[in-house]
Amino acid sequence: MADTAGRLAALAEGALGAPPPVRIRAWDGSEAGPPDAPALVVRNRRALRRVLWKPGELGMVRAWVAGDLDVEGDLYEVLARLAGLVWERGEGAGEGRVAAALSAVRALREPQARGLAREALTLAGPGLPPAPPPEEAPRRTGVRHSLSRDRDAIHHHYDVGNPFYEHVLGPSMVYSCAYWNASAGTLEQAQEAKLDLVCRKLALREGQRLLDVGCGWGSMVLHAARHYGVRAVGITLSAEQAAYARKRVAEEGLTDRIEIRVQDYRRVADGPYDAISSIGMAEHVGSARYLEYARTLYGLLLPGGRLLNHQIARRPLAREEAYRVDEFIDRYVFPDGELAPVGTTVSLLEEAGFEVRDLESLREHYALTLRRWVANLEGHWDEAVRLTSPGRARVWRLYMAASALAFERNRIGVNQLLAIRPGPEGSSGMGRTRGEWTERG
Known part of the structure; x- marks a missing residue:
């Protein structure tokens, strides 16, 4: 085993038909691969067993979360080099190249595969499949997107401790794409610009009623009440978020204008409202x-x-995959989350009776936001680990960095859709230009 890294590199090349795009450092201290490339550190045999038992993304993620795999060098560069092998699929293909290659090895479809399988098993050593890291979402029961199952999914992601989110999100406590306009030099300024953009698109005015669906830690309702004089209701399924938001509201002396509820959107019965904001909630x-x-x-x-x-x-990669999210995201980050093409969302809003008046893509803005969150997490790493766990901190670092690359590479996007419930005889009450729609009242 004096050259474990070399054997791992040869195994990868035999399975993939090309040398691995990163340097490999193995548990025995050996290294193989391009000397100027960032390194994928394989800390123990267990990492290989995880990948063999769950080929592709999930096995590699479990090894990462458990600390069996690590990165030396720029995490973004490693993810970019591995993206074509692990995450990106060919047109019409159902799995990444790593998963396809390892599935073939395990199936022993040809003599070469049998040789690779023997080598992989020798390197991995004996043992049963390792248990998933404890940060993985527990097995889900009940009807998908029922009230109770949605509540459990929200609890898994958001109730990991408000102090942890303070370190990641910064003072704004906004957990959605910021708006990096010309005057936004910091994350806090960009989040302030996003909240104000939403308020202006909604044409909020003094005395109106605003419903914020998925209000998080209360930043949107606070901004709208403070700067636009509205009376606001914020709803969330997270008890920890609600407690934090109520404290912020009380500290600002706005309890007479803002109400925070732990409530599902399907249980809101005190309409009508003049405006509704739903920011980063519809994915659930x-x-x-x-x-x-x-x-x-x-x-x-x-x-x-x-x-x-x-x-x-x-x-969408194929019609049947239109709503799929990556297995890593589903197991570790947003259980039961689903993403739809923007055209599907527009069609469903229109079917419900809305007139969609405007669509603005903020894809590049989200990539910048995620990179700032990753920097915040890395800058407070020891404290983040203490507040949660090493595995949880590793989940957040990987998911945010990988998501930043996904937005940059146009694998996913983010959009603000402005829709209106038509008035009498179809009237909109809106100006003829976008500038008029977003002017402060």
């Missing part, structure tokens, strides 16, 4: 429930009322 709704979601929000608006729906969109 699910394709089977999306029309219900759209109709519910439509029914909560006054005629002429506006909806600002801020939502991540997926580039």
